Amino acid sequence: MITTTRENWQDCRLAMDRMACGITRAYGAYLLAAIALLFGWGAPAVNAASYTYTTTTFAWHDPIAAGDTRISTDPALVAQVPAPPPPYWPNPASCSGYCDNLGDDAISALINIGFTFNFAGTNYTQLQVQTDGRLQFNNNYSYYGTSNIGSYGPNPSPPPPFIWSGANPRQYTLPLPDPSLNNTMQVYGTDVDVSPNGSGAGPSPTGCSAASSIPTAGNNYVQGKCGVYFAQLPAGCTANVNCTQFVVTWLNVPDWGDATSSYNFQAILNQNGTFIYQYNTSVNPEFGQANVGYQGASVADNVNYVYPGPTSPYSGGIASLAGTAVLWGTVPTTTVGKFNAFETGTAAAQVTGFINTKVAGAGFTLALVANNAGVQDNTFNGAVTVDLIGNTTIGTPLSAPSNCPTSFTQVLAPFAANIVNGRSNVAFAAVPNVWQDVRVRIVYAGLPATTVCSTDNFAIRPSSLTVSASDNTWNTAGGGRGLANAGSAGGNVHQAGAPFTVAVSVLPATATQYNGSPTVVSANCAVLAGMGGCNPGVLALPGGASWTAGNPLVNNTASYSEAGAFTLTVEDHNFASVDAADGESAAVLTVPQAGGAITLGRFVPANFIVTATAAAPVFKTFNTTDALCNAGAPAPKRTFTYIGQQFGYVTAPTVTVTAVNLAGTTTTNYRSTGPGVGLWHLAASPPAASVSCPSANVCNVTVGSVIESYTENGGKAWDNAQFAISPTTITAGTGTGTITLSAADLIAYLRSVNTPVVTFNANISLNLTVQDTSENAPNQGNILTTGGGATFNGAGAGIVFDGGGAAAGAELRYGRLRLANANGSELLPLNMRMTTQYFAAGGAGFVDNTADNCTTIANNNIGFANFKLNLTAGATAAAMPAGAFLSGVKNLTLTAPGANKYGSADVVVDLGTPIATCTALVPLPAPTSANLAYLRDLQSCSAGNYNQDPTARATFGGYGVNRNFIYLRENY
16 A cells, blocks of 8 residues: 655655655644544534534535636636636735645635625635635635545556555644634635646546546546535625625535545535535545634634544545534523613613614614623624514513513514624614514524523504594494584584594504504684684593504594584504503603694584473463453453464463583583574574474474474364464573574464354463574484473463463354444434354354454444445445444444435455455455454355355435435334
């Protein structure tokens, strides 16, 4: 067997028989422990190591598929087909120690990492690649790779041409520690030769040469795919902007002097300061003992493993590491779970602190700290991964020892951050949504791996909120109509006390999971036009489950107790309650209302309550007073009223009207400073009075906002054509007012023209209600009276009358007026008897109405027509003294026509317009109606109807009389 040393290679390479070289390297062999450790590695030489290691997921980076950059030999030195592009292994003068520029024992020029990489406490942006399996920072040292090539000889059964002896394996130079290899990563310390045609000597030529290809027997490298490659990742990244990894790959590279060897290994540097050694399928027939580890800034900081060679060719050794990845990370100087995050303003050297409430849509900065036993660890320099995790509600339990919630949603995606000298400020991107319970999660990928959450939790609240009000109808909640009406009249209105909807929208619009419970800061009464003042109402806006989560947040249970409008300011003081104990200001914790207060309205009473006043109404018997009756009549002068005769009030009804909300509480803002202004919309008119009678004995009169309902409790019918209702008197107050019916109001019983009825007593009830029709519009209506209104019924006997007699003036009689014929001298006044009669009970028929002391017929109610003989129009006239009937009788006195004016005339009492007589009369001059149609009588032509005006004949003088008589007296 033949042995040689690589350090004498310069001499050996001159010999024709390179196998004759057999000098032992002066370096000698390092004594290394040979106990089996992880992966079968030898015992490490360790001195105050900055790094430790663990296995990690194998994820080979394919440099050919990815198009990585290959470091090549300059074609100006060695002809190559095809000629490789740069970069090239540099001139040996650029390194210290020994190196060439062919690719055997060579070191690259400085290569940009693509980011700042902290190695053993120092930041670097560049490194150099040494062919023999090393990465070096600020160190250009290179040297031979083999210290003792070991024992080998011809293979009796080629290929390959040579085999090595396991009794004397190859040994490599520069095990760690070595003062020449400070700041070095030793990925797999062998003697790689990637020169195009090999460097010579050794058992067989090596190098990445096409001429050396042995497809199956042992030469496993291929021209163009054999070599050392590097790349910045991810592919296409911009250096020092978004590159996060740097990878160097030794692909299909041979060991010097052994064309049968083929190694595949790589190193990956991570931006967070960790690095990975990966080993792919390889062939190591030489039993070589490679060095694996690193050395920091001094020999005191190193880890070195000597990897024993295989026990037989083509197996074991590096080949047994295929598919292995080793993660190297800084040795933790903090206890597991002792990273923290807090506000940047937290005092120096603190390791705990608060995180204030944050605002969705806005980025923020926090301090990350490493602590060791409660003290900031200023020696910690490393990369961590940070994210935000949280929940939309509070109270989720925490896991020990991580202090992270047992269940959560990722709030902000993980990102890399560096902690320098134990504490660094880190910028967090804006979180679009809102969260009530958030923690910073910090993941340290070093050894051992650490995951912790911040000691303080915090809320991410909306930036602001806006408020709106709506309903579906004026007494139901919903989103159909807006409630922002600040006008005193018109527009959308809502009943006071009825539920409506308040919607709270939060900003930013991305805060879709808002589930807060806004509270009312102010709800101030708004003085609208014509109100003259305002009393604050009560806004009920329940919290908690009354709000439907989302954006907008919706509450369908709001109500307002008053009429009118109010300005509303709403804030959420509770969403960030997890931060309440942190000493934060209210301004930080509170979600404010954007744009200030809004106006909500208009609210109107839900109902009116109408109550009677103490003074009871009184009807006027015969619709007159005693003073207007016959002065000679005894008391009581008025004891009845004719059926069909209008009558009104001595004392008109007065009621109190109270506007109330749905709960029955007075809405004091239903008020006005004058007619037609403000919120009090009850009006005396319009509209003018209208009468509707749902039945004969019930008639409803609507005048303005008042409804007068008259009921004849005895079932007698009303004559609604004779109802004459005047506007009421309305006095507005603060939610209450009074309404008094007009004393001029007149009602009447219906007088049948063909069926006289006997006397009966009136029994009249009056019900008064009010309605505000000004709000009648789609999805709203009239404001009506609740509780039935005010009823006047005289304790069940009906409203009293002011007359006398047995029925206390409440008697109703069916009447008629009779006029008797008369004749007399044309030289004397002529009296014609007028008598009022009524239809008496007991079959008596019409009898003289001796109780009538108040009927009045004036001279202008008398008409004359159908003149005969010498009696002409104007010859006689009515000449009654003024005054009412007495005991139902009154004489109609006609003036004497005068000498020779004898003849006759038909006399008619005009009781109603037009004159109704069987014989068509056209009185001259035309009389004035007495408006006493309820006293009309039968005539021969009336077909049994009592609808004719009374007529009689007045005769002056005689027919065919001898005018020479001075005086004629007839005796019977």
